[in-house]
Amino acid sequence: MCNGIEKAILGVVGSLVEYPLDAETDEFIINEQLRIKPSSEGIMKFGNKRLKDFEEEYESSLNSLVSKGLLKLKDNFYELTEEGKAIGFDVRNQWLVDFYNDFLLRSAESETHAIFCEKVFGKNLCQYNVLDMEQLDTMLDMMNLQPNQLVLDIGCGLGKITEYIAEKTGVSLIGIDNASKVVEWAQKNTKTNRGELSFQVGDLNKMEFFKEKFDAIIAIDSLYYVKDFNRVLQKMKEILKPDGQIGIFYAQGRKPKESLEKINPEKTKVGLALVENGLQFDTIDFTKNGRGVLVRELTTAQELEVKFKEEGNHDLCQQRIVQSKDQIQRIDKKLERRYFYHVQKTTNNAFFLEEEKN
Ligand SMILES: C[S@@+](CC[C@H](N)C(=O)[O-])C[C@H]1O[C@@H](n2cnc3c(N)ncnc32)[C@H](O)[C@@H]1O
Known part of the structure; x- marks a missing residue:
């Protein structure tokens, strides 16, 4: 057409x-x-x-x-028009796949990027997010995953965080991501002596798994690419066991003239869809941690810029510099907040409880 x-x-x-x-x-x-x-x-x-x-x-x-x-x-x-929007979404989705296939793969193979991650996050898990180890370990403490459980990691990227979770908890994980080269890299470069790890090419907007398959589902900084939040959360609920749980890291912005309320945890796109689906959740505000990561990303990318350039990967650090500067400003202007959502499938009473970390 x-x-x-x-x-x-x-x-x-x-x-x-x-x-x-x-x-x-x-x-x-x-x-x-x-x-x-x-x-x-x-x-x-x-x-x-x-x-x-x-x-x-x-x-x-x-x-x-x-x-x-x-x-x-x-x-x-x-x-x-509505039809134009739908085609535009699919086009941008393909651009995104091309971007991640290139950007994440070069990050994974770059020595300087490994140093960058050690310095910024405290451990090199090939991160392309603002998830420090405190946030990751808090999620694992709260979810208390048990060996023999099966976990789905949505938008798993290079799979190094998936691997870390398997090693730390003994659960088995399936990672899905729609960037095929990234999935291939994860398949070749991750392993665990505990549980099992597998990776599949899959679109989070079109997930097809058996009902009640998973004990837990995690989505770390990947729900920015959702087409219809209600549908995706409904699907997550459907493929989760009756007593299953979900862990989501998600940041939401607002436009300068929109009210502050829009970035309250229950008013974000994720929060609204959880309520709509009758899912009970607790939240932790990790905006301060996210900001800390961004500041370290900015200074470390600037420090390592020459090394990145020598490697032929100048754009990897330029991207981080531009993005972190912009996001720090948005956080300081109260235009963006970052949350961890811990969701329980069982109880009908939808409520939320925010632990202020700031
Ligand atoms: C910001 S990265 C986060 C990766 C990983 N969760 C992490 O924290 O390191 C977002 C990931 O979502 C994936 N992604 C984007 N759109 C997707 C979609 N429609 N379906 C599945 N994965 C998607 C990207 O390929 C990328 O690996």
Whole structure:
């Protein structure tokens, strides 16, 4: 239905509208220096890397997307229709798979990245998250996993955290991730003398497992890629044993004009979907820990920049520098909070209890 350039446009517009909108000026706020209007010029400027090769067909492709009912044009600004949104989501999903297959694999093979993780997290588990060992060990203490139990790790990445959990608790784990090269790496480079470890290519939005298969499910910084939170949480509930539990690490942001309430634990996308599914949960606010990790990521990436460059992996540390600077600012402006959700399937009484770590 769409050709390459059309798909790229839908993906770019889908990414653009994720940024906070300044309704007075019709601009999406990308960062302090960059604001973009969803006009023809604005979309090209924002998506330049992906769109510049198609410059000649660009205007006619915008028109074609409007006539196909995938984009709407109003006052010179473009907007995705519902159908356009769905295609844009799938396009961005594929970009994400390509990104993770490349970025995580090079991280796993990089000596400098191993030093980086030791310094930032205290242990090299090839982390691409803001999960320090205190958070990880708190999750394991709270979940009290027992040998012989079966655990699903959703969005497991390179599987080193999955391996750590198997070694520490003796449980068996299945890790799923939709980045196939990452899964292949995990299969080849993890092992445990306790329990069993296996990895599968799988999309967290389309999980297919038997009902009541797992004693526990964990999702560490992977639910950012959920299409429909209610459906994914419903599926997690379905494949969990009756007395099973779920551990989720998730950070939620808000736009500057949205209320602080939006980042309360029960109001995040995860919190709302848990309540909707009648799942009982406790939360721990780990924003302070997350911020600590980000500060260490920033300083360590800057310290190791030359080494990363010499290795041919300059982008691995540039990415961390840009991302951590931005996220520290957002946390300091109270625009983002990070939570651990501990969910129990059994009780009907949905309630939450927040332990303030700050
Ligand atoms: C931020 S990384 C976290 C990886 C790992 N849980 C960790 O903490 O190190 C997010 C992971 O989610 C995976 N992912 C993204 N979208 C996904 C999807 N739709 N289905 C399954 N995995 C997905 C990515 O490939 C990536 O490995």
